[in-house]
Amino acid sequence: MTISMVLLAVVLAAVIYLATAYNGFITLRNRVKEAWSDIEVQMKRRYDLIPNLVETVKGYASHERETLEKVVEARNMAMSGPKDMESVAKNENILSGTLKSLFALSESYPDLKANQNFLQLQSELRDTEDKIQAARRFYNSNVLSLNTKVEHFPSNIIAGIFHFNKEKFFELEEEAARQPVQVKF
Structure with missing residues (x-):
């Protein structure tokens, strides 16, 4: 009778461990999904700001058409491109680079630098970039x-039995892209 009780206790402990570990994986997987969703929300916010920013710059720097077109093209590519981690990171790198070139234009246009709409959009974009960076850190922490x-x-x-796999970190390729877009003048 004692051997059967010990055996029952061992089996019960194994079942409890299995259930607890499985539920832990489910929780972690859902946290990773939630963190990725946070990144997408902030990227969408940035994508929505860009057309307003381009229109504001266009009014002052209409002959800088090539730069403006590159920004719009990078935004569209980031919005509609593949959603796997490598593609998103690559598109975000491109978008960050084009935004930097857009803000560099303002140095040539003092009236643009002083425009209240432009300044407000700069502030919103800076805030969004900070939120994207925080969301990336949160995502990577959950992936870890x-x-x-x-x-x-x-x-x-x-993990092997139930096919829980490792996730990829959200990594930026370029050192410059690891920093938020600088929008100060």
């Missing part, structure tokens, strides 16, 4: 937690 649990023993066995 999930990946660590997927690799640790014995939870790696449960």
Whole structure:
């Protein structure tokens, strides 16, 4: 009778561990999804600001058509491109670079630098860039937690059984793109 109770206790402990570990993976996977959603919300906010910014600049620097077109093209590519991690990071790098060239234009146009609409859009974009950076850190923190649990023993066995896989970090390729777009003058 005692051996069967010990055996029952071991089986019960194993079942409880399995359920707890499985639920832990579900929680971590959902946190990663939520964190990615936060990044998408902030990127959408930035995408929505860009047309207003381009229109404001266009009024002062209409002959800078090539720069403006590159910004719009990069925005459209980022909005409609593939949504896998590598493609999103690549498109974000391109968009950040074109935004930097757009803000560099304002140095040549003092009236643009003083325009209240432009200044407000700069401020909103700076705030959005800060929020995107924070959302990336939050996402990467959740990915780290999930990946660590997927690799640790014995939870790696449960991860393998239930097909929980490591996620990719949101990494930017260029060192310049790792910094938020500078919009100060």
